[in-house]
Amino acid sequence: MLFMINKTPTQYGNLASALRIAAKGQPILLYEDGVYAAMSGAQSEALLQAALADHPVYALEADLEARGLTRLVPGVQVIGYDGFVELVEQHNVAPWI
Amino acid sequence: MLFMINKTPTQYGNLASALRIAAKGQPILLYEDGVYAAMSGAQSEALLQAALADHPVYALEADLEARGLTRLVPGVQVIGYDGFVELVEQHNVAPWI
């Protein structure tokens, strides 16, 4: 199951909620406003570190670039839409929107 | 300044944000999904108690009834749309949506 997160972790509970439900090893995709969770130095980094401890975490490149996000938490894997499709090939999808 | 909150306190940061910005004594109106913050016994009750310590807190009756909310935190003042208008008569409005 691929958990898809499209909201910021600073004003919305989506990422925290997904981390309660997702089983260890299931991947997390940050896209749209969800990519802000990948920023290093933010208070929400603790949440992302918790995610990385149990899950592969991906962030969509087009959404990172749009928002000017460059300082990312190490371990987050930046992927394009083709990588997004590849994840969907491998997993059923749980849009945690 | 009347701070208007229309989101739940459990998945959205709106109420917490308004409480940082609102000056002591400025009223808070819970309406739409914001009325869930008025429920007693929820974990978010601590946030509402903090609000009540510094602000008059109002909740819109039509929205409470729609959602079946009856067990309210003591101190929350239930008002109709006419009460909403009365608050707007007395204050400029900051919709914290």
Place this chain on the structure above:
Amino acid sequence: MKKVAIVMRKAPYGSVYSAEGYRSIMGLGVFEMDVAVAFVDDGVYVLLKGQNPAKLDMKPLGDGFPMLSDFDVKQFYVHAESLAERGLTADDLVMGVEVLDSAGISAALAGCDVVLPF
């Protein structure tokens, strides 16, 4: 037969999502599809007893759920932590449901082919 999970995470009335989630359960239930419904986060509010949106000129939502069994939809899961955080118990809900912990919800979703979020 495809197994579809309707996952409700939003509160009712403030947005159309929960009402449309309900309509999609009925709509998909009439087709050959194995539908499960999970209530997580603010979605647990959808099942709260005593909803009455008459003053908003809207239709009540919660009371419709017990009737979904007529559409052969019988798997209803509620997330225990989401209930507890909101100061709610199973007695506050319009129907009997299976209350599951996070691992239980996770397992229920893992058994489905499709997750539709509302």
Place this chain on the structure above:
Amino acid sequence: MKKVAIVMRKAPYGSVYSAEGYRSIMGLGVFEMDVAVAFVDDGVYVLLKGQNPAKLDMKPLGDGFPMLSDFDVKQFYVHAESLAERGLTADDLVMGVEVLDSAGISAALAGCDVVLPF
């Protein structure tokens, strides 16, 4: 002359709100109106340097803000705690702004007749 505060609390691109907030600043600035802009919560992301939504086929937003002074909009306030929580400093922003604590933002809003939220 009416004093209007545009309060930006949402992140850009995910929804239209910040883009329309920008358009409303320009639109109202040409009329006889005293416009102040406050960036709070996720709204501080609107001013982040280096935005490039070319791959989304959208228009970049942040770079437009320094030009708003041409429309006589010159009061820009950023909430200090919102910046700090996001690991950002004033150097990360596209323009010089007044960084205010919560009491400062509160006072700025209290001096306005109208708050438009975006």
Place this chain on the structure above:
Amino acid sequence: MKIGVLIMEGPYQHQAVDSAYHFAKAALARGHEIAGIFLYTDGVNNANKFIRPPGERNVNGMLDELGALGIPVIACSACARFRGLQKDMVSANIRASGLGSLAEFITAADRFVTFGD
């Protein structure tokens, strides 16, 4: 008192337009004047006269009713172009116009309330 209203979400998807309507009716009942209702971003979709909800409240009808009382109800013309709302789709008591109308309502109003998401 004169009260201005801004609506930023469309019909049925969010409660915003419903809240705005009930607020406006209550304001009128308390003897206030509504300086104007400006429909912005998705709010313009409420102006669509072809809205036909089977067995539910008609959100366009509700706003049009306020327009029929003489309240200016204005849909942002730029937002309308972005959303495919053409002039002949707008109900009788609503008009399309620019942000100047919003500025006008703000100028005229003693209080101003925004409803959105």
Place this chain on the structure above:
Amino acid sequence: MKIGVLIMEGPYQHQAVDSAYHFAKAALARGHEIAGIFLYTDGVNNANKFIRPPGERNVNGMLDELGALGIPVIACSACARFRGLQKDMVSANIRASGLGSLAEFITAADRFVTFGD
């Protein structure tokens, strides 16, 4: 692989339809088939052929382009009635139909992805 797509938000207000479009294009580029794109709730507003954004991407054009490739793009007919989207406003390569189409797409698809708010 066959992939189904559901879109629950309208043009410009949210990024959902843009994300869905870029995802679908990438899926096609990787050799997949799109079983169908279902436009639900505000998603039906993307079907409006009168969308004319001055100097910006045309969201209706993007979905219509996918329809022209032979992908079924279906707007929920009940949601369309609630939102005033009439049949003659729907662009050439999009059609209105019921939830049966959504069920059909789910049945046909190996994977199913929803975009919304």
